[in-house]
Amino acid sequence: MNTPLNPLDLSGRHFLVTGASSGIGRSTAILLHRLGARLSIVDLDEAGLSAVQAELRGGGQVEPHRTDLSDIPAIEPLVGRCVAANGPLHGVVHCAGIQAIVPVRTLQVEGWRKIFAVNTEAALMLGKTMSSRKVYAGEHGSIVFISSVMGMAGSIGAIAYSMSKAALDGMARSLSLELAPRGIRVNCIAPGFVQTPLLERTGKLWDEGQRKAVEDLHPLGFGKPEDIANAVAFLAADTGRWITGSVMVVDGGYLAR
Ligand code: NAD
Numbered sequence: 001m002n003t004p005l006n007p008l009d010l011s012g013r014h015f016l017v018t019g020a021s022s023g024i025g026r027s028t029a030i031l032l033h034r035l036g037a038r039l040s041i042v043d044l045d046e047a048g049l050s051a052v053q054a055e056l057r058g059g060g061q062v063e064p065h066r067t068d069l070s071d072i073p074a075i076e077p078l079v080g081r082c083v084a085a086n087g088p089l090h091g092v093v094h095c096a097g098i099q100a101i102v103p104v105r106t107l108q109v110e111g112w113r114k115i116f117a118v119n120t121e122a123a124l125m126l127g128k129t130m131s132s133r134k135v136y137a138g139e140h141g142s143i144v145f146i147s148s149v150m151g152m153a154g155s156i157g158a159i160a161y162s163m164s165k166a167a168l169d170g171m172a173r174s175l176s177l178e179l180a181p182r183g184i185r186v187n188c189i190a191p192g193f194v195q196t197p198l199l200e201r202t203g204k205l206w207d208e209g210q211r212k213a214v215e216d217l218h219p220l221g222f223g224k225p226e227d228i229a230n231a232v233a234f235l236a237a238d239t240g241r242w243i244t245g246s247v248m249v250v251d252g253g254y255l256a257r
Contacts, residue, residue, distance in 0.1 A: 008237045011036030011060075013090035013140060015236065016082050016126070018069060021048025023196030024146055025095030027225035028232045032093070033059055035233060040082035040089075042067050043096065061086055069096050069122040070114055079129040088137035091236050092130060093144045094123045099198055101157035112160035119164035120171065127175045130184055141184030142236045145172055146228065149192050149251050165190075169247050176245035185244035187235050192251030194223040219253035227252075 015032050019025030020041035029041050029052055038060035043049050049064035056062045063085045067078050083089060097119045102111060123145045129135050130143060150158050151165030169188050176186035193199055193214060199222070203211055215222050231250045234240055249255055 006035075007239045008035050008233055010090075010233075010237055012038075014038040014040070014060075014087050014137065015091045015093060016040040016042060016079065016089055017093045017095060018042045018122070018126070019094070019096030019146075020052055021045040023095070023198055024191070024194060024225045024228045025093075026052055027229035028093055028095055029062075030055065031226070031229040031233050032236060033062065035237065036060060037090075038086050039063070040065060040086050042069070042078065042082075044068055070117040072117060072121050072125050075122060075125040076129055079126070079135055083135055089130065089135055090137045090140050091142040091144070092126045093146075093232055093236065094126055095146045096122065097146060097198070099158070099161045099202060101202060102160065103157050104159055107159060112163070115160045116164045116167070119161070120167045123168055124171055124175075127171075127179070127186065131179060131182070136182065136184065139183060140238065141179070141182065142240065143172075143175075143179070143184060143186045144232050144235050145186075145188045146232075147172075147188040147190045147247060149190050149249065149254050151190060151247075152249075153255060172247075173245045180244055185235070185240065187240070187243060187245070188247040189228060189231050189235070190247050190249045190251065190255075191228050192218050192223060192254035194225060194228060196225055217254055217257075218251065219256065221252060223250070223252050 015037045017029045020029040021043035033056045039062045042065045046066040148165040150162045172188045
């Protein structure tokens with residue numbers, strides 16, 4: 001094997017990045033593209049996809065695909081369109097996710113199913129498509145799911161979200177065993193609180209004191225989207241080639257207590 005000078009180099013590889021219009025997905029798309037990857041960027045927010053695409057001029061081809069990932073049967077045809085436009089895939093990064101703070105008393109079935117569909121079932125369907133010879137490029141395979149510390153630690157009002165992320169971690173471990181013989185690695189990243197539009201929406205009811213109390217749960221303070229994108233790049237590239245079935249915690253020390 002020829003070792004490239006930069007082990008993070010993704011030249012010639014094609015990644016599908018979901019949630020690419022905002023926050024962690026947007027930063028991930030920008031970094032993977034800077035590392036040389038061709039991208040299929042997927043999101044509900046079409047204007048956000050266009051803005052990211054405009055930022056990614058030069059380098060590998062970037063194809064936007066507006067899709068609602070809660071529509072699970074629509075994912076296989078979506079992946080087919082990504083492959084038709086940009087070639088077989090080397091990896092998938094599932095960053096799209098939703099969160100709602102709802103106490104158990106007011107939790108509704110439709111609400112928790114929507115969270116589970118986007119955060120967990122869409123991830124499984126994306127992983128399943130990578131098992132197809134028509135989809136997977138056949139080398140350097142890497143799937144990264146963005147999980148959360150909430151999959152490992154409880155938080156009031158986060159029941160459905162915690163369920164979706166804990167299930168994601170478990171699913172990824174079993175999927176990693178099935179896909180290892182094909183050379184595809186499967187890992188999760190569990191971020192602590194990261195300054196993205198999702199956190200702004202979650203925190204809009206906090207006063208300054210509450211915001212500080214949440215930030216103080218992180219010995220290193222709140223994270224930035226780039227902190228998670230850097231970890232994604234490490235797992236996506238050959239730097240992560242002996243890592244599979246793991247949950248990488250990137251949380252500014254949130255879980256260290
Ligand atoms: P964000 O809201 O900034 O971005 C999420 C993106 O997902 C948006 O562009 C949104 O349009 C897209 N999306 C949502 N539902 C979709 C659907 N049905 N179909 C297609 N696209 C859809 O959020 P973020 O903070 O960047 O979160 C990214 C991931 O990181 C999520 O999985 C989230 O659970 C996880 N996470 C975030 C934090 C945090 O503090 N921000 C912490 C831990 C984990």
